[in-house]
Amino acid sequence: MKTINRIDNIIEALCKHEDPKSISILEEIGTNSEIDEIREKTAQALIRKNTPESLRVVVSCSGKGINDMSARVAMSAINEILGLNDKTEVLKVLEETMNSEEKTEVKDTARSVKALITYSM
Amino acid sequence: MDKMKISNTTFGIFKPMSKSERQEAHSNPFGINFKGNVLAADVFESSKAKETNASTSTNPFAKMTSKSKMVASAFVGSMNSFNEAFRSRINSIISFGRQIKENIANSWEYAKNTEIKFDFKGLTESIASKFNNQYSVNNLLKQPVDDLGTMFASELGAYKESLKA
Numbered sequence: 001m002k003t004i005n006r007i008d009n010i011i012e013a014l015c016k017h018e019d020p021k022s023i024s025i026l027e028e029i030g031t032n033s034e035i036d037e038i039r040e041k042t043a044q045a046l047i048r049k050n051t052p053e054s055l056r057v058v059v060s061c062s063g064k065g066i067n068d069m070s071a072r073v074a075m076s077a078i079n080e081i082l083g084l085n086d087k088t089e090v091l092k093v094l095e096e097t098m099n100s101e102e103k104t105e106v107k108d109t110a111r112s113v114k115a116l117i118t119y120s121m
Numbered sequence: 122m123d124k125m126k127i128s129n130t131t132f133g134i135f136k137p138m139s140k141s142e143r144q145e146a147h148s149n150p151f152g153i154n155f156k157g158n159v160l161a162a163d164v165f166e167s168s169k170a171k172e173t174n175a176s177t178s179t180n181p182f183a184k185m186t187s188k189s190k191m192v193a194s195a196f197v198g199s200m201n202s203f204n205e206a207f208r209s210r211i212n213s214i215i216s217f218g219r220q221i222k223e224n225i226a227n228s229w230e231y232a233k234n235t236e237i238k239f240d241f242k243g244l245t246e247s248i249a250s251k252f253n254n255q256y257s258v259n260n261l262l263k264q265p266v267d268d269l270g271t272m273f274a275s276e277l278g279a280y281k282e283s284l285k286a
Contacts, residue, residue: 003280006256010273013261017269025270033277035284 008041015045023054031057031064036073043068043077050084055093059110060102066109078113082120091117 011030014022023046030042043065046054058065058077065077081090094117097110254260261269 001254001256003276003283007273007276007280009256009258009261010269010276012258013264014266014269014273016258016262017266019266021266022269025266025273029270029273029277035277035281038277038280 004037007038011041011045015048020053023049023051023057026054027057027061027064031061036070039064039068039070040073040076043073044080047077047080047084047090050086050089052089052093055090056096059090059093059113060097060100060106062103062106066113067106074109078116081113082116087117087121 011026014026026042026046030045031039033039033042043058046058046065049055059067061067063069066074066081068074068077081087084090091114094110094114098107098114100107261272264272
């Protein structure tokens with residue numbers, strides 16, 4: 001098995017794992033990786049978890065998930081959010097981010113994504 | 122007095138004949154070669170027969186002219202050759218069928234005498250090796266999260282190295 005396939009499986013296992021520690025592992029190792037591909041896969045896994053903690057990482061944190069400097073990573077994260085069946089949690093997190101004292105860029109991105117979700121529903 | 126030589130004679134009996142001439146001199150002077158089929162029927166008829174044919178109205182071939190009889194005779198000759206060709210084809214088809222039958226019989230004998238083996242052990246091992254993959258998602262889910270973190274970090278390091286190389 002190729003290394004990238006092993007990494008895919010590890011990320012998928014951490015995504016399915018019920019232990020809350022899996023989120024911190026994905027955040028520490030995956031979203032801080034210098035490889036775009038790994039950050040992209042990690043962000044998608046955190047969104048698929050669909051928990052408030054995992055969604056906060058990709059929505060509220062600067063430079064991660066929808067706020068990533070790489071357009072590829074940010075767009076694939078937004079696409080994954082739009083593809084969620086249950087968007088209740090993500091809408092809550094987006095609202096929370098918009099009303100928080102985060103950076104203006106982070107707030108603007110959250111507002112844009114929320115507008116996208118509203119129009120796509 | 123000069124001696125008589127065979128080559129100088131004008132008698133017909135010593136004259137060499139060509140093939141066509143020989144055919145003309147056939148014992149059956151009415152044997153007409155029609156596309157290779159010698160007409161066995163006598164296409165000529167006597168005046169007496171003509172009179173009898175004219176008198177009898179029951180015979181459907183009574184009013185046939187000599188030419189039409191010749192054509193009919195030729196047709197019969199061609200029918201005979203057709204029969205021969207048909208028989209030869211039928212024989213070839215029969216021989217082909219026999220060959221097929223023999224082949225099927227041989228195949229059946231071969232199949233009966235062939236032992237079919239199915240390697241269940243090898244199949245099980247290959248499936249087990251697939252499912253016993255340490256990095257399959259199902260197996261990874263059974264491991265503690267800390268171990269997964271360690272594996273993630275090490276695999277990521279290896280992936281970085283492979284990208285640099």
